[in-house]
Amino acid sequence: MRLLEEKIISEGRVxxxxxxxxxxxxxxxxxxxxxxxxxxxxAARFVNEGxxxxxxxxxxxxxxxxxxxLYMNIPVVFARKRKSLTLTDDLLTASVHSFTKNxxxxxxxxxxxxxxxxxxxxxxxxLANGQAALGLVEIxxxxxxxxxxxxxxxxxxxxxxxxxxxxxxxxxxxxxxIASLTNGEVQFINDKVE
Ligand code: 5GP
Numbered sequence: 001m002r003l004l005e006e007k008i009i010s011e012g013r014v015x016x017x018x019x020x021x022x023x024x025x026x027x028x029x030x031x032x033x034x035x036x037x038x039x040x041x042x043a044a045r046f047v048n049e050g051x052x053x054x055x056x057x058x059x060x061x062x063x064x065x066x067x068x069x070l071y072m073n074i075p076v077v078f079a080r081k082r083k084s085l086t087l088t089d090d091l092l093t094a095s096v097h098s099f100t101k102n103x104x105x106x107x108x109x110x111x112x113x114x115x116x117x118x119x120x121x122x123x124x125x126x127l128a129n130g131q132a133a134l135g136l137v138e139i140x141x142x143x144x145x146x147x148x149x150x151x152x153x154x155x156x157x158x159x160x161x162x163x164x165x166x167x168x169x170x171x172x173x174x175x176x177x178i179a180s181l182t183n184g185e186v187q188f189i190n191d192k193v194e
Contacts, residue, residue, distance in 0.1 A: 001041055001175040005188055007034060008154070008176055014184045018128075018159070019100070026125055026153065030063050038175060039067025042123065042151045045173045046072070049148040051121045053077060053114070055140055057096075057107060057132055060125040064153050068123055077114065079107040079136060092142045096135035099128040107135050109143075116144030127152040127174060130161030137170070149173060156181070157189055 013021040025031035042064070054076045056065035062078050069076035081096075082105070089110040097104045114120070122136045133150055140147050150165055155174030158181075165172050177189040 001038070003034065003037055004153070004176045007031070008178075008186055012186060014181045014186060017180075017182050018156075020126075020154065020156070020178065020181060020186065022154070026063070027060050035063045035067045038064045038153060039069070039071050041175055042068035042121070042173070043071035046121050046149055046151065049121070050119050051148055053118045053145070054121050054123055055079065055109070055114070055136055056123045057081070057136060061123055064125065064151075065123040068121070068151065072121075075113075077109055079109050079139060081105045081107055083108075092139045094135035094138040094142075097131045099126075099131065107139070109139050111143065114140060114143035114145050118143070118145035119148045120145050121149055121151055122147060123151040123153075125153045127155040127161040127165075127172070128159045130159075130164040133161060133165055137165075137168070151175075154178065 007025055011024045015021050025034055053074055054065050054069045057079045058081055065076045091108040092111055093106050093108040095104055096107050120140045124132055137147050149171040152174040155177045157177045157179055162172050179189045180187045
């Protein structure tokens with residue numbers, strides 16, 4: 001998605017060969033009109049999958065997921081990373097190791113928000129080694145619902161996540177695909193979808 005790639009080039013900061021910082025439009029400050037375009041694009045890519053629900057993880061998955069939910073006219077559920085006093089229902093949980101924080105969190109979604117008839121689209125901001133997405137897949141599968149695909153805003157294709165998800169037979173649609181972050185430069189994979 002060209003608009004997203006341009007934004008990454010103009011505002012992204014390469015912190016290391018492994019990490020890209022995009023705090024000005026996705027991970028801290030949020031650009032609503034870019035999120036709107038991202039939501040529209042996810043909705044277009046998954047239009048034929050009969051999606052009934054979007055599942056994401058707090059906090060940075062919420063903005064792109066909510067815009068996709070708006071275009072698809074379906075609810076968005078986000079997995080919580082910490083136990084909350086108000087999250088007292090029966091829970092579906094999975095263990096997720098965070099790439100950026102280097103800590104393991106138990107993520108959870110209340111059982112009542114996922115139904116075995118649901119056809120779920122999982123959305124997240126970044127795909128690195130796939131831990132967050134795999135945790136969400138595990139939770140959706142525990143509910144008996146079906147994972148119809150994974151929508152990622154920024155995929156770092158040089159890490160293992162995409163491969164792991166595709167090995168499970170899952171469809172992965174990433175709006176920006178980064179081939180490398182070496183020498184402080186962002187290099188994209190040419191994407192035929194565009
Ligand atoms: P994974 O679970 O695929 O290893 O990592 C994905 C999660 O880690 C995302 O939810 C995102 O929050 C975070 N993440 C991974 N790589 C990056 C990165 O290069 N930049 C930022 N800002 N977050 C990242």
